[in-house]
Amino acid sequence: xxxxxxxxxxxxxxxxxxxxxxxxxxxxxxxxxxxxxxxxxxxxxxxxxxxxxxxxxxxxxxxxxxxxxxxxxxxxxxxxxxxxxxxxxxxxxxxxxxxxxxxxxxxxxxxxxxxxxxxxxxxxxxxxxxxxxxxxxxxxxxxxxxxxxxxxxxxxxxxxxxxxxxxxxxxxxxxxxxxxxxxxxxxxxxxxxxxxxxxxxxxxxxxxxxxxxxxxxxxxxxxxxxxxxxxx
Amino acid sequence: xxxxxxxxxxxxxxxxxxxxxxxxxxxxxxxxxxxxxxxxxxxxxxxxxxxxxxxxxxxxxxxxxxxxxxxxxxxxxxxxxxxxxxxxxxxxxxxxxxxxxxxxxxxxxxxxxxxxxxxxxxxxxxxxxxxxxxxxxxxxxxxxxxxxxxxxxxxxxxxxxxxxxxxxxxxxxxxxxxxxxxxxxxxxxxxxxxxxxxxxxxxxxxxxxxxxxxxxxxxxxxxxxxxxxxxxxxxxxxxxxxxxxxxxxxxxxxxxxxxxxxxxxxxxxxxxxxxxxxxxxx
Numbered sequence: 001x002x003x004x005x006x007x008x009x010x011x012x013x014x015x016x017x018x019x020x021x022x023x024x025x026x027x028x029x030x031x032x033x034x035x036x037x038x039x040x041x042x043x044x045x046x047x048x049x050x051x052x053x054x055x056x057x058x059x060x061x062x063x064x065x066x067x068x069x070x071x072x073x074x075x076x077x078x079x080x081x082x083x084x085x086x087x088x089x090x091x092x093x094x095x096x097x098x099x100x101x102x103x104x105x106x107x108x109x110x111x112x113x114x115x116x117x118x119x120x121x122x123x124x125x126x127x128x129x130x131x132x133x134x135x136x137x138x139x140x141x142x143x144x145x146x147x148x149x150x151x152x153x154x155x156x157x158x159x160x161x162x163x164x165x166x167x168x169x170x171x172x173x174x175x176x177x178x179x180x181x182x183x184x185x186x187x188x189x190x191x192x193x194x195x196x197x198x199x200x201x202x203x204x205x206x207x208x209x210x211x212x213x214x215x216x217x218x219x220x221x222x223x224x225x226x227x228x229x230x231x232x
Numbered sequence: 233x234x235x236x237x238x239x240x241x242x243x244x245x246x247x248x249x250x251x252x253x254x255x256x257x258x259x260x261x262x263x264x265x266x267x268x269x270x271x272x273x274x275x276x277x278x279x280x281x282x283x284x285x286x287x288x289x290x291x292x293x294x295x296x297x298x299x300x301x302x303x304x305x306x307x308x309x310x311x312x313x314x315x316x317x318x319x320x321x322x323x324x325x326x327x328x329x330x331x332x333x334x335x336x337x338x339x340x341x342x343x344x345x346x347x348x349x350x351x352x353x354x355x356x357x358x359x360x361x362x363x364x365x366x367x368x369x370x371x372x373x374x375x376x377x378x379x380x381x382x383x384x385x386x387x388x389x390x391x392x393x394x395x396x397x398x399x400x401x402x403x404x405x406x407x408x409x410x411x412x413x414x415x416x417x418x419x420x421x422x423x424x425x426x427x428x429x430x431x432x433x434x435x436x437x438x439x440x441x442x443x444x445x446x447x448x449x450x451x452x453x454x455x456x457x458x459x460x461x462x463x464x465x466x467x468x469x470x471x472x473x474x475x476x477x478x479x480x481x482x483x484x485x486x487x488x489x490x491x492x493x494x495x496x497x498x499x500x501x502x503x504x505x506x507x508x509x510x511x512x513x514x
Binding site for chain 2: 014015016017018055059060061062084085087088105106107120
């Protein structure tokens with residue numbers, strides 16, 4: 001069986017034109033595979049290239065050579081080579097990225113932020129809101145905050161909204177950056193349980209984490225990066 | 233919806249606009265490499281040249297760039313506000329499929345504008361007739377799109393004002409008596425009155441104060457989600473682009489220097505100018 005994700009000879013450099021063309025090597029010949037239904041933990045110090053790798057997969061970053069072969073519903077495609085429209089289509093239907101920090105549209109309530117992925121798919125707002133309330137409730141976000149604007153929330157509260165939004169409509173591939181940072185131990189367990197629940201439903205997850213507890217309880221396998229190189 | 237190379241709504245090929253007398257070198261000797269859009273030989277101004285892109289149904293495309301980079305020129309040519317453009321523009325709607333709409337008769341161009349396009353200008357005075365009431369302005373667009381029943385027109389105008397949160401009581405007031413944000417919302421009502429599949433927005437929040445800007449942006453976002461209109465958003469404000477668009481074109485000296493997914497443009501800009509632009513965000 002084909003792996004869901006097969007990364008081959010992936011390189012990423014940044015050419016900083018405003019710093020006299022200085023070149024920064026973020027990823028150097030990265031190779032690994034992820035099987036369907038697996039949870040991979042990406043580890044490494046800050047600046048080791050974890051987020052760059054994730055952003056290359058999501059195509060927020062343009063890779064400088066190599067392939068990211070992804071087993072989509074329409075067959076195997078190279079995420080490095082697909083055109084922008086094809087990437088947008090995959091983002092809408094199969095691949096979701098959840099960044100470390102909540103970046104949502106201002107003046108949209110917490111509940112709407114979480115329900116949005118379902119609403120965009122045309123699911124009725126009553127059903128979407130119910131599911132959003134269920135998830136927010138499980139994550140222990142006080143009901144009083146549901147109609148508030150997340151911009152004004154604390155770090156941990158924003159984090160929970162971010163995670164809730166990422167999992168309300170389980171994608172085929174979830175890229176998630178530090179899902180449990182700034183959460184208390186109880187909520188951390190809830191998030192881990194929820195992500196394991198997604199895995200049971202068939203979602204494959206690539207997860208960045210610095211937290212050993214999360215890694216021990218969540219991931220099947222760790223991939224450790226140092227200066228853009230995989231060290232195992 | 234699945235995108236393939238065939239289902240675009242609008243396709244722009246080699247769109248070029250030059251003011252003054254150009255010669256064979258005018259295009260070659262201008263552009264980002266020369267940091268100028270003035271032809272060194274003839275002094276012709278190359279407002280934009282070799283513009284190529286596609287827009288898909290329901291997609292929101294951003295155009296960014298500094299003042300004078302040619303971004304407004306593009307939408308003005310596409311909306312036929314500007315004459316004598318070179319290049320081809322294809323609109324994938326009957327009866328225009330396969331035809332370069334720039335070469336259509338003036339009558340056909342008016343029909344395309346009236347039925348298939350809407351435009352919101354930076355200055356409400358460009359989009360609204362200040363001698364007509366707000367309702368009258370919306371009625372003008374409805375009549376041009378083929379609605380002639382007064383009762384129907386009034387109902388539709390009322391609905392549009394409700395949708396854009398302009399107090400319906402002010403249907404019969406002149407736009408001159410409105411605040412800037414409200415004028416902009418009346419302009420948006422007018423622009424979408426004919427249910428166009430394509431809407432142009434040219435610096436629509438520039439000059440409005442922050443909270444009013446926010447309301448106008450909210451409105452545009454809601455309309456886009458509700459009606460699924462394809463939009464071309466021209467702005468020099470990267471937060472507007474980030475908030476509204478899926479893909480972005482970056483312009484400098486009349487040329488597209490970079491195009492890509494909006495998050496890629498903002499987080500991994502490739503062209504020196506885009507890097508400068510992104511690093512200038514406050």
